[in-house]
Amino acid sequence: xxxxxxxxSALLFVLYDPHRxxxxxxxxxxxxxxxxxxxxxxxxxxxxxxxxxxxxxSLSESRVARSVxxxxxxxxxxxxxxxxxxxxxxxxxxxxxxxxDLNDFTHRNGFExxxxx
Numbered sequence: 001x002x003x004x005x006x007x008x009s010a011l012l013f014v015l016y017d018p019h020r021x022x023x024x025x026x027x028x029x030x031x032x033x034x035x036x037x038x039x040x041x042x043x044x045x046x047x048x049x050x051x052x053x054x055x056x057x058s059l060s061e062s063r064v065a066r067s068v069x070x071x072x073x074x075x076x077x078x079x080x081x082x083x084x085x086x087x088x089x090x091x092x093x094x095x096x097x098x099x100x101d102l103n104d105f106t107h108r109n110g111f112e113x114x115x116x117x
Contacts, residue, residue, distance in 0.1 A: 004054075004085065005056065005059075005085065008085040008086065008087055009086060009087035009088065010085075010086040010087065011056075011083060011084070011085060011086070012042070012083065012084040012086055013059075013068070013072070013080055013082075013083050014035060014038065014039060014080070014081045014082040014083070014084070015074060015078040015079065015080060015081060016031060016035060016078065016079060016081045017077050017078055017079075018031070018079055019077060032081075035081045035082060039055075039082050039084070042084070043084075046086060050088060051086055051087065051088060052085075052086070052087055052088065052089040053084055053085070053086060054084065054085040055082060055083070055084055056083040056084065056085055057083075059080060059083040065079070065080045068080065102115075103115035
């Protein structure tokens with residue numbers, strides 16, 4: 001992963017302040033949804049411009065995140081929500097994509113009916 005990060009044209013860190021949240025937003029659930037919506041919009045715009053996007057979850061791990069935050073001199077009240085690698089794709093993506101099977105998280109007409117079918 002380090003090679004891919006170092007070879008990226010750009011890294012975009014999406015930060016948030018967990019202490020500033022919407023009223024009655026227990027555990028900042030609405031803040032997480034808002035970050036996801038913002039990320040999706042950036043991803044769609046990048047894609048429309050021919051720019052490739054790769055979400056890098058490993059930089060949100062607490063030990064790594066602290067190092068990144070220190071390097072970037074980010075104030076202590078912020079945390080890394082997401083990190084994106086951005087760049088113009090040269091060819092087929094060569095990174096590991098982890099996908100869950102659709103039947104792992106779908107239910108039909110009730111929670112006990114696992115899967116779509």
